[in-house]
Amino acid sequence: MLSEPRSGRLAAWGNALLAGIVSPDDAVHAVTGGDAVHRVEGMPGEEGPVGLTLALGRLRSLGARGLRVALPAPGHPLGLSGPPEFNARALEAEEAVVCEGAALGLVPEVHEAGPEGDVHVEVVWHCLPVREAPPADVPSLGEAERELAEALREATEVLSRLDVAASGPVAEAAIDAYRARTEGAARSASPAGGGRATGGRELLAPGYPPRAVRVLEMAQRVGLLVSLAYESGHGGAVSASEMAARAQALRPVERTARRAQVAAYNAFVEERDRERQRGWRA
Structure with missing residues (x-):
């Protein structure tokens, strides 16, 4: 809770990009933050991992109008709507992004390498099918x-x-x-x-x-x-x-x-x- 969740950065700047408020370069720079690189794996139509710029553009072409955040914890599937496979992966990561307008969700997997003080962080977002239903327990x-x-x-x-x-x-x-x-x-x-x-x-x-x-x-x-x-x-x-x-x-x-x-x-x-x-x- 101390640090901004990566799903929050992706949803916030992805929303601004989808709305045409910021450029792709600005959005990707903000989402990546201090990490070395972010990639998306499992994007429909792609055989391997792709960069965030291509992934966000592809989500738009697939009908995504916006991005929502899920921050689940054991016994509290906050922001999730299923299916069980996606929920389980999101619960393990304790965060996820769910697309509105496209039945897809993104769950981050973080890899760290290097000595203390010089840690190299790479993030792979796994794109998975989600159920189009109201998210669990999200207040106004x-x-x-x-x-x-x-x-x-x-x-x-x-x-x-x-x-x-x-x-x-x-x-x-x-x-x-x-x-x-x-x-x-x-x-x-x-x-x-x-x-x-x-x-x-x-x-x-x-x-x-x-x-x-x-x-x-x-x-x-x-x-x-x-x-x-x-x-x-x-x-x-x-x-x-x-x-x-x-x-x-x-x-x-x-x-x-x-x-x-x-x-x-x-x-x-x-x-x-x-x-x-x-x-x-x-």
Whole structure:
């Protein structure tokens, strides 16, 4: 939850590309980020892996109007619609992208090589059939924002009650450090400019509503608090029973943060669908 999921980058910048808001070069540069290369395997009509530019163009030709994110966890198939084979692969990766308008989905497989400090990362996206059905448990942007506000309060209260350092100044310092680390990388990965959070940090691609940027930033903050709470329990100072109590208390908060992330990344497609429906009624 601390870092931006690769499926989020692909969906956000893929949506901007499909809508004609950014160029293919800008989209691919933003999606790749600090990774060495991204390829897509299993693309219909192709015998071997292809680059992102060709893959996104092929998805458009196959009818894809937009890209949605899935962030499933055990017992929570968030954003998935089947079939079981795709769901299982997405659950193993803990993320996936699902096309709207084309019955296809993409699941990343990450390969790392090289010494510490000089790790070479390659990502292979596996293109697989998906079931065209409503995704599981995805809230609207408004619902996600309301749930997050409550989750942030709950997380702070839970961590304070459990006497976890992540509820106070330690958490604030870690959040500030996290933002400082990610600001430069996000800017360099977003050459065309996109949705900005407070302080100018790029969170989403151009074309996303400001509310989606706000919700995504809050979701990342809640996720960071949860991660800090878990990390502060390692090292022997916290008993197994205390760790179990902490996990039980924080699990619903983490679930809410993941739901909000998905709602934020999917906001582009949701807004386009509403515009299309208004056009039909007019």
